[in-house]
Amino acid sequence: MKRVKFGAVKPEGALRASIQSDMDGCIGHLEELAPAIVCDQDIYGEDRLTRLSKQAELGRKPDEHSEFEGGGTEVQFMWWNSESQSNWRDGYVRAALLLEDPALRKKADDYIDRILATQDEDGYLGIYGTDLRYRHTTENGELWSKSTLYRVLLGYYEATGEQRVKDALVRAFDNLMEGYPMGSSDPFLVDKSFCGHCHGLTIVDALGGMYELTGDEKYLDYAVWLYERYSANEVEEEDLTLSSIRNPHYFWKNHGVHLYEHLRAVILAASRKAEYRPLLELVRAKLPYYLTPSGGPIGDEWVNRRTANASRTGYEFCSVTELFDSYALLLEKTGDLSVGDDMEWLYFNAGLGMKHPTESSIMYCKTDNCYTANRQRNPGDVYADERYKYSPVHQTTAVCCVPNMGRLTPHYVQNMFLAEDDGFTASLFGESRFTGEFGGVPVTIRQL
Numbered sequence: 001m002k003r004v005k006f007g008a009v010k011p012e013g014a015l016r017a018s019i020q021s022d023m024d025g026c027i028g029h030l031e032e033l034a035p036a037i038v039c040d041q042d043i044y045g046e047d048r049l050t051r052l053s054k055q056a057e058l059g060r061k062p063d064e065h066s067e068f069e070g071g072g073t074e075v076q077f078m079w080w081n082s083e084s085q086s087n088w089r090d091g092y093v094r095a096a097l098l099l100e101d102p103a104l105r106k107k108a109d110d111y112i113d114r115i116l117a118t119q120d121e122d123g124y125l126g127i128y129g130t131d132l133r134y135r136h137t138t139e140n141g142e143l144w145s146k147s148t149l150y151r152v153l154l155g156y157y158e159a160t161g162e163q164r165v166k167d168a169l170v171r172a173f174d175n176l177m178e179g180y181p182m183g184s185s186d187p188f189l190v191d192k193s194f195c196g197h198c199h200g201l202t203i204v205d206a207l208g209g210m211y212e213l214t215g216d217e218k219y220l221d222y223a224v225w226l227y228e229r230y231s232a233n234e235v236e237e238e239d240l241t242l243s244s245i246r247n248p249h250y251f252w253k254n255h256g257v258h259l260y261e262h263l264r265a266v267i268l269a270a271s272r273k274a275e276y277r278p279l280l281e282l283v284r285a286k287l288p289y290y291l292t293p294s295g296g297p298i299g300d301e302w303v304n305r306r307t308a309n310a311s312r313t314g315y316e317f318c319s320v321t322e323l324f325d326s327y328a329l330l331l332e333k334t335g336d337l338s339v340g341d342d343m344e345w346l347y348f349n350a351g352l353g354m355k356h357p358t359e360s361s362i363m364y365c366k367t368d369n370c371y372t373a374n375r376q377r378n379p380g381d382v383y384a385d386e387r388y389k390y391s392p393v394h395q396t397t398a399v400c401c402v403p404n405m406g407r408l409t410p411h412y413v414q415n416m417f418l419a420e421d422d423g424f425t426a427s428l429f430g431e432s433r434f435t436g437e438f439g440g441v442p443v444t445i446r447q448l
């Protein structure tokens with residue numbers, strides 16, 4: 001099975017209404033709701049990070065990770081706004097393309113123009129000045145800031161076919177693969193590995209996209225090499241390293257979002273090397289123990305060696321979107337249509353269940369049995385947790401979940417149909433219109 005290009009499936013009915021409502025609400029207006037995070041810092045352009053950079057306002061609580069503050073290395077932790085901006089843009093740009101609204105499309109085009117203009121002569125497209133790029137010795141967002149941005153560009157290119165975007169991506173990856181050459185560098189060898197460094201493994205998403213776009217297998221080889229290097233080093237998020245998967249006594253314990261996004265590295269590696277296929281099966285056998293009845297994966301925020309429980313284990317919106325994307329890759333690579341059921345189950349239950357029924361806001365964390373949404377996980381809890389409330393931004397915790405909410409429905413729409421040698425398969429339920437070509441004949445399929 002093969003993923004269809006983004007834009008080949010257009011949402012109709014309730015799916016279109018859901019995307020429209022997000023764009024009328026917190027996704028379409030995040031610039032006004034959180035300007036300091038998503039607008040003020042031009043982190044890929046004029047405000048790239050150098051050794052002299054001052055800490056900008058971040059979309060997260062200031063008290064976390066204080067060990068990085070005041071020292072000489074904290075600049076390498078300042079990647080945070082690249083995630084907020086690019087994940088938000090991924091949902092925003094894709095929504096604008098799917099809705100075919102001229103005003104939104106103009107804003108998306110303007111953003112693409114601006115971001116492409118930040119690319120250096122040598123192809124570098126990222127957040128670091130020349131004194132820091134590819135030379136990190138500790139926590140950093142080199143790969144993660146690229147991963148989130150390049151996913152936006154890939155979606156935009158797939159829908160529009162604009163050659164300049166493809167050219168920019170090819171140059172950006174040439175630069176990356178020169179900066180971290182395969183076989184003679186070690187991007188995951190750092191001191192104090194932390195969340196940005198570990199999120200960097202998701203660059204495999206864009207590498208997979210580059211293979212589809214160019215047909216060049218070097219991108220897949222590079223992705224597998226990165227996963228192998230990730231596994232070989234001492235990393236903060238180790239739930240899905242090769243040795244953790246091989247360990248029969250290992251219970252998942254780290255940050256949920258990382259765990260569910262790293263699944264894609266395992267899936268990709270298993271699709272390239274037969275020796276990793278049994279490992280993917282081990283992971284698939286384990287996953288159901290970590291899912292609540294709604295399909296929500298434990299992620300509040302750490303898994304902590306628990307098994308899922310409808311009242312006690314919460315899940316984060318980010319972890320829902322990341323697991324959804326991992327299912328999508330699993331469906332494509334294995335052709336196992338039951339994964340499509342898992343995707344529907346997750347989207348319609350956990351995903352939509354975290355959105356406010358009438359207002360444009362979401363819960364950052366939620367349990368299936370949700371008796372209260374006023375900062376308490378369960379009624380009577382003494383400890384107030386800002387994650388367990390509705391907000392259109394969640395700046396009191398982190399501006400991560402709202403951008404990821406904006407990505408979820410456009411990603412759902414893209415994966416509703418898959419291409420096969422003998423035609424197309426409708427893999428997900430929902431009102432939609434697929435447009436493609438089979439044997440030179442234009443094809444339109446509608447789900448009503």
Ligand SMILES: [Zn+2]
Nearest residue numbers: 316318400401
């Ligand atoms: Zn989040």
